[in-house]
Amino acid sequence: MSSPTDAEQGDPIPPDTPDVDRDDLINGLLYVHGRLNMNARYALQAHAWLMGLIEVLDERGLVDKQKIEEKAKPLAAGLSKHFMQEGNGVFLQEPNIDKYSYEGLPQIDCESRVHLCKASCCRLQFAMSKQDVEEGIVRWELRQPYLIAVNENGYCTHLKEGTCHCTIYENRPGACRIFDCRNDKRIWLDFDKREINPRLNEPGWPGNVDLEA
Numbered sequence: 001m002s003s004p005t006d007a008e009q010g011d012p013i014p015p016d017t018p019d020v021d022r023d024d025l026i027n028g029l030l031y032v033h034g035r036l037n038m039n040a041r042y043a044l045q046a047h048a049w050l051m052g053l054i055e056v057l058d059e060r061g062l063v064d065k066q067k068i069e070e071k072a073k074p075l076a077a078g079l080s081k082h083f084m085q086e087g088n089g090v091f092l093q094e095p096n097i098d099k100y101s102y103e104g105l106p107q108i109d110c111e112s113r114v115h116l117c118k119a120s121c122c123r124l125q126f127a128m129s130k131q132d133v134e135e136g137i138v139r140w141e142l143r144q145p146y147l148i149a150v151n152e153n154g155y156c157t158h159l160k161e162g163t164c165h166c167t168i169y170e171n172r173p174g175a176c177r178i179f180d181c182r183n184d185k186r187i188w189l190d191f192d193k194r195e196i197n198p199r200l201n202e203p204g205w206p207g208n209v210d211l212e213a
């Protein structure tokens with residue numbers, strides 16, 4: 001996904017101003033989110049016990065398990081959506097693979113295509129890995145940990161505006177390394193023919209693209 005910046009190629013672009021409190025903040029949030037995940041695990045265990053209890057009662061003819069499931073499904077979906085929308089959930093990429101160990105990454109000539117694709121790969125928000133968070137280089141959304149941070153135009157904050165150059169290319173997340181736009185219909189209808197998905201230019205992309213269609 002995207003290419004190295006001029007900075008990596010020798011152009012003297014000043015690096016981000018270091019923030020002395022940033023490491024502490026990140027470590028603190030990692031702790032808080034770790035606790036949140038632990039609480040979620042306990043909630044899941046309680047859920048498993050409840051389900052087990054319903055199974056037993058159903059086997060004994062004391063409750064109608066099917067009816068309970070019918071009622072619970074939409075309720076669970078609604079609660080889960082609300083939970084994530086409220087920023088209570090933690091998005092973390094699993095498994096936490098060492099991003100520097102990836103080999104055979106896609107080789108794409110982004111420079112010759114960016115006028116068509118507008119570097120839209122860097123508008124696809126995704127969860128970072130624990131390695132990214134601990135490294136403290138890739139910025140993430142404080143309100144939606146640990147989705148990669150985007151600007152008001154929906155682009156990753158590490159993209160050099162108007163180009164396909166990643167300003168943290170050497171440290172970019174694993175998702176950026178392995179992403180292959182060639183078969184992503186949200187971007188290219190036909191990669192070889194350089195046919196872009198016209199919906200790319202609509203507001204609400206990529207949510208406006210129905211991949212089933």
Ligand code: SF4
Nearest residue numbers: 110117119121164181
């Ligand atoms: S969408 Fe594909 S061609 Fe365009 S910048 Fe991203 S990786 Fe390169």
Ligand code: SF4
Nearest residue numbers: 122156158159166176
């Ligand atoms: S870190 Fe951001 S700018 Fe760099 S490749 Fe990933 S999405 Fe694009």
